[in-house]
Amino acid sequence: MTDVSAAAVRGLPLPRVKTSQWRGILGILVVLALWQVSVWIIALPAYFYPAPVDVAAAFVDLINKGILPAYIADSAFRYATGVATGLTLGVCFGLLIGLSRFWSRLLGPIINFFYAIVEVAWIPLLVIWIGYGFNTILIAISYVVFFPVLYNTLTGVQTVQQVLINAVRTLGATRRQVLTSVILPSALPNIITGFRVGAGFAFRGLIFAEMIAAGSGLGFLIFDGATTRQTDRVVVGMIMMGVLWLALDRLFLRPVERATIERWGLVRAQGGGS
Amino acid sequence: MTETVSRVGGPRIDPMLLTGVLPFVVVLSLWALAPALADIPAYKLPSPLTVWDTFWSMTADGSLASEIWASLRRLAVGYLLGNLIAIPLGLAIALNRAVAETMTPVLSFFQSIAGIAWVPLAIIWFGVGQGSVLFVIANTIFFASIYSTVIGVQSIPQVLYRAAACHGANQWHIITSVVVPGALVQILVGLRTSMAYGWRALVAAEMIAGTNGIGYMTLEAVQWYQTEIVLLGMILIGILWLALDFLIFRPIERMTVRRWGLLQ
Amino acid sequence: MTRGLPSEWRTPVYALVTMVLVMLTAAVWGRIGAASHLRDLDLTQGADIAVSLTFEPERFHIEAFQRVGRYQGWSDGRARIMSADADALRRLARNYWVRDIEILEAQP
Numbered sequence: 001m002t003d004v005s006a007a008a009v010r011g012l013p014l015p016r017v018k019t020s021q022w023r024g025i026l027g028i029l030v031v032l033a034l035w036q037v038s039v040w041i042i043a044l045p046a047y048f049y050p051a052p053v054d055v056a057a058a059f060v061d062l063i064n065k066g067i068l069p070a071y072i073a074d075s076a077f078r079y080a081t082g083v084a085t086g087l088t089l090g091v092c093f094g095l096l097i098g099l100s101r102f103w104s105r106l107l108g109p110i111i112n113f114f115y116a117i118v119e120v121a122w123i124p125l126l127v128i129w130i131g132y133g134f135n136t137i138l139i140a141i142s143y144v145v146f147f148p149v150l151y152n153t154l155t156g157v158q159t160v161q162q163v164l165i166n167a168v169r170t171l172g173a174t175r176r177q178v179l180t181s182v183i184l185p186s187a188l189p190n191i192i193t194g195f196r197v198g199a200g201f202a203f204r205g206l207i208f209a210e211m212i213a214a215g216s217g218l219g220f221l222i223f224d225g226a227t228t229r230q231t232d233r234v235v236v237g238m239i240m241m242g243v244l245w246l247a248l249d250r251l252f253l254r255p256v257e258r259a260t261i262e263r264w265g266l267v268r269a270q271g272g273g274s
Numbered sequence: 275m276t277e278t279v280s281r282v283g284g285p286r287i288d289p290m291l292l293t294g295v296l297p298f299v300v301v302l303s304l305w306a307l308a309p310a311l312a313d314i315p316a317y318k319l320p321s322p323l324t325v326w327d328t329f330w331s332m333t334a335d336g337s338l339a340s341e342i343w344a345s346l347r348r349l350a351v352g353y354l355l356g357n358l359i360a361i362p363l364g365l366a367i368a369l370n371r372a373v374a375e376t377m378t379p380v381l382s383f384f385q386s387i388a389g390i391a392w393v394p395l396a397i398i399w400f401g402v403g404q405g406s407v408l409f410v411i412a413n414t415i416f417f418a419s420i421y422s423t424v425i426g427v428q429s430i431p432q433v434l435y436r437a438a439a440c441h442g443a444n445q446w447h448i449i450t451s452v453v454v455p456g457a458l459v460q461i462l463v464g465l466r467t468s469m470a471y472g473w474r475a476l477v478a479a480e481m482i483a484g485t486n487g488i489g490y491m492t493l494e495a496v497q498w499y500q501t502e503i504v505l506l507g508m509i510l511i512g513i514l515w516l517a518l519d520f521l522i523f524r525p526i527e528r529m530t531v532r533r534w535g536l537l538q
Numbered sequence: 539m540t541r542g543l544p545s546e547w548r549t550p551v552y553a554l555v556t557m558v559l560v561m562l563t564a565a566v567w568g569r570i571g572a573a574s575h576l577r578d579l580d581l582t583q584g585a586d587i588a589v590s591l592t593f594e595p596e597r598f599h600i601e602a603f604q605r606v607g608r609y610q611g612w613s614d615g616r617a618r619i620m621s622a623d624a625d626a627l628r629r630l631a632r633n634y635w636v637r638d639i640e641i642l643e644a645q646p
Contacts, residue, residue, distance in 0.1 A: 023372060024379035031380050048398060066635035067598050069564075102293075109294035110301065116519070117512035120477045120489075124496045124504045129318060201474075208390045208478045212493075215601075223482075226394030234398070238391045245386040251553035259546035 050232040055239070058232035072240065075217040078134060079206050082141025086202070087195055090146045094153025111150065119144035119205050123212055137209045144205045145198035152194025156187025189261040196253045203245050320502040328502045342510065345487040348408055349476050353469065356415030361461060364423025365453065374428055385421040389414035389475035393482050406483040407476070414475040415468045422464025426457030466523050473515060488514070568632035575631040575639045586642040587627065588616040591635065606630050618642060
């Protein structure tokens with residue numbers, strides 16, 4: 001399927017890039033070309049419809065002035081702390097609810113209800129209660145990561161093969177050992193999947209929260225650029241957003257998800273299921 | 275490569291009616307007693323009664339209904355528009371493996387910035403109001419849906435194509451009996467995911483670029499410190515989403531995907 | 539060291555390591571730059587300083603100046619800041635977009 005072998009036959013020193021990746025790069029180039037063509041056709045001023053070269057110039061400008069790295073750092077910090085908080089709380093509550101019928105009956109409905117109130121809807125209230133800035137954004141991001149992580153942890157805990165728990169118990173495992181050696185590893189792929197879903201919503205939530213409640217960051221850059229009619233900066237912000245999310249997803253989230261499934265998904269397969 | 279079908283909505287949390295109601299009672303009581311317990315000013319946390327009164331007065335003069343209707347109508351138009359264009363287009367793109375591979379990174383990129391990031395640009399292009407909000411919603415739903423569709427088609431095992439060819443299927447038969455059913459799970463998941471993103475985009479876009487609707491109503495009230503309207507808006511947003519989920523998506527999932535055993 | 543890593547973990551680990559290295563490099567670069575800017579300066583509390591930039595400051599930069607002291611204005615490539623706080627000034631000097639920092643002579 002790769003054309004490394006084909007290249008080897010031809011004797012060319014091709015780098016190890018799959019055909020699909022070359023095609024992907026072609027796709028991106030095609031879109032860039034279409035963008036430039038549309039600029040020529042639409043022929044409106046740059047503050048309305050910037051050309052690729054305008055956006056590239058704005059990118060360089062923002063880096064020279066130190067604005068872009070500072071904003072990215074701010075956004076990244078808010079994102080990381082929010083996501084970490086949501087993940088921790090989600091796993092803790094997921095385990096609590098998954099392992100205890102009492103807690104699941106008690107907290108189930110109210111968690112389902114609050115899940116329906118999307119994080120976006122909390123921002124106005126948080127602004128009234130806490131004001132603008134880091135804390136509001138932290139709470140909003142944690143909130144949005146909490147629910148998918150909780151639900152997926154729950155699924156992971158509830159689908160642990162009873163066979164495995166029994167097996168470990170016959171070997172004399174205590175409750176805590178059952179938790180750490182069977183339940184947690186078995187639930188880990190689910191937890192990571194939930195984390196990936198939450199991370200996606202959280203990223204968009206971050207950008208929105210920064211538009212409304214922050215004075216720095218990528219979301220603020222996009223919004224402020226529009227306010228000051230610097231549309232090229234708006235597009236820089238949007239592109240950076242896409243690039244950063246793709247980097248995060250492809251370089252971290254998906255590989256970690258695949259790795260945990262590979263390593264611990266086996267725990268599930270062995271009881272004769274999945 | 276199989277995409278893990280992840281659970282965005284809740285799995286079976288087993289609620290017994292009595293114990294399940296208890297936390298709601300606790301929350302409501304804390305809410306009602308908060309001004310007495312802690313020294314919280316009324317503008318930060320109006321009592322449940324105030325919110326209830328606001329609800330009735332806004333229902334009586336029809337303003338609440340018109341805001342809700344404006345939001346739902348926008349959502350429906352954006353959802354239909356986005357999906358009706360995205361799904362066929364996605365199927366068309368994904369049919370040819372070369373084209374699918376060319377478009378996937380681009381679609382993935384646009385899916386990641388879909389929605390809220392477009393709001394400021396939409397304001398520059400269409401101004402504040404209906405046009406911008408609708409554009410953002412349709413944009414969100416379109417990119418979420420087309421990405422799901424393309425991935426769905428790409429995850430159909432090659433074997434099935436060859437099997438169909440063995441049975442003498444022509445291109446049209448292959449589309450109807452292999453491609454569409456095979457991608458159906460992912461397309462249905464995409465319908466649900468695009469709605470999840472689309473709903474958030476609706477509320478967010480109304481807050482920033484809207485002139486009416488539930489989201490607009492909720493954020494606008496912050497300026498006037500009408501916290502009871504903010505709270506009312508939040509509760510309504512939650513109820514509306516629950517309604518959308520229970521009345522539309524769960525039944526569809528039950529009737530199609532679950533019945534066909536394609537999802538746990 | 540990476541030989542023991544299962545193949546799936548390589549990508550995230552490499553990415554994480556790269557990111558940490560970039561952050562460390564940036565921090566070190568900033569400190570070196572700050573040292574060179576602030577060398578030979580007598581940083582008594584409340585000194586009046588001039589920060590020169592290669593571009594006209596935007597609100598982002600003015601906010602940064604205001605975290606250091608009282609921002610007085612911008613003229614021929616320099617921003618004047620009165621009563622600069624020494625620690626805040628050191629933090630400002632770490633930014634790579636700062637070209638130079640000088641003490642303002644008191645004008646009679």
